[in-house]
Amino acid sequence: MTTSSSGPVAGAYRRVIGIVNKLEGAILIISVLLMAGNNIANVVGRVVFNQSLFFAEELNSILIILVTFAGTSFAARHGSHIRMTAIFDALPRRYQKGLIVLITFATSACIFTICYFSVTYILWVAPRGQILPALQIPVYLTYLWAPVSLFITGLEYFVTGIKNLYHRPVYLSTEVTNDEYENVAEL
Template structure:
């Protein structure tokens, strides 16, 4: 039986994360563009034809959910979430590391618990058969991205915690060190 080497596992992980990055990036770009076009056409319809698009509000609601949750895991992967760093930056590197380990694991647990409750909510709402009035799409389907994204986000924070346990650098995300983040922020 052939066993996988650590390099093969790392390569498979990077390949998988690369696919997730591309999918989430595409979701973010396409959703923002669709929202812009939806709003533009709705305004044109209202001003020129005196008639709004009947589905514009529902489409924007769906796109906001996609943008929010795809953006959450995307930002977690790139260490781009808003952070309050006054105390963190004032600490010596050793204590920054301890704090980042605690932050990463506690955040992972919180996000995964929220993901669990999002699944429970979807399972509660799905049998009710509620539809969006204009688009006639089942309401629960627009929430499906939430648990997927929350799981990915939770795993990103968990991996950052693991990375901080076993490396000397302080990692904000599984592949982003505090030093790399600060260098980018200075630009």
């Protein structure tokens, strides 16, 4: 990991993101394990006892939402999203820097816009009082991770843009430079 930022704001940011990173990693691991366990238990129940788990589908839906959105910000932080690099790789280094700044700020703006719409959707759904039939959980609670994760993802792209403005290496994310990415890709 390449970090050349210093100062109290950068240090505080790194500490907070370190905690968020561990939390998201735990959410991803636990959610995937719970999905696997839920599916196995449902199959065993259906085959052995001729009775499916009544909540299996709803639980998996909630876990898929968690994995999707926790994974989005986790991947943004680690430079793991799919990249189309044909034009980027063909450019000289100084133009790569300009392109990545444009890409990160544009992506950040798009993600923050989606975050805004996800909040407005939750605010629209919440007063309707819908609940999941099997788990008896309000529907809007299953969507709460979406705006949180989208905000973190937008912030990751925004900070990556800032890092690219003030530091020499080309940062693909707050944690990964283009050189580090290319070294891993060659393995």
